[in-house]
Amino acid sequence: MIIDSHVHINDDAFIGNPDKYIKDAEASNVCVFLCIGSNLKTSQQAVEIADKYPNVWAAVGVHPSDVKSMGPNDFALIDEMFKNPKVIAVGEVGLDYFWDKDKKAQEEQVEWFHKFIDLANKHNVPIIIHSRDAINATYEILRDHPVKKAGIIHCYSAGKDYVKRYVELGYYFGIGGTVTFKNALSVKEAVEAIPIDRLLLETDAPYLAPTPHRGEQNHSKYIPLIINEIARLKGIDNKVIEDKTTENFEKLFSVKHS
Secondary structure: OEEEEEEOOOOOOOOOOHHHHHHHHHOOOEEEEEEEOOOHHHHHHHHHHHHHOOOEEEEEOOOHHHHHHOOOOHHHHHHHHHHOOOEEEEEEEEEEOOOOOOHHHHHHHHHHHHHHHHHHHHHOOOEEEEEEOOHHHHHHHHHHOOOOOOEEEOOOOOOOOOHHHHHHOOOEEEEOHHHHOOOOHHHHHHHHHOOHHHEEEOOOOOOOOOOOOOOOOOOHHHHHHHHHHHHHHHOOOHHHHHHHHHHHHHHHHOOOOO
């Protein structure tokens, strides 16, 4: 059994027919999904999908590039979602200095990042971290403002230098389609350095489809392609990757799947 630890089944590309999405993924042995929110609407949709399907969980939060558009009640409404037992994480939240170059916008991202860390600690759940062009700032915040249950550095691409630092903080690393890109050398080096007990599989579908589907709409059914490359880089059998990443997910989120 394979788990997709970061997927947007709530995206407009899939929201009209989640049944088909899940069935197509299950045909590739991808049988469990963590559906990720990126604003109030998609967080609500993630919870609705998780409620409908026993093999879907939900994470709720606001993408760092979207915090400037939050309404006055959005944070409180996201907080309320944790009354639902299918909501098992805060995310995706964090820092994105690639899209937001303005200093004031970056400071606002930091303020909200702290609030979402407090939310994760309030509900004793892990956090799903988006970090783009901000890996050191992200690390320093997580070091100085710890998340009790740690979480996942989503779409990790910072190379091997920060692997040990994040491992020491208790974090896991979400590895997706970028690891299959020919020139993604920093991701490949990171995968070689990441301990297998800190690896998680993800797609970020509909984004970042792996080779040979790069540039197309991504899908959880493509995770075996990601596993192939991780197994090659680490010199480990594919089945070991499947089993260990499933075990890692279940340990991090305190869930169990048969």
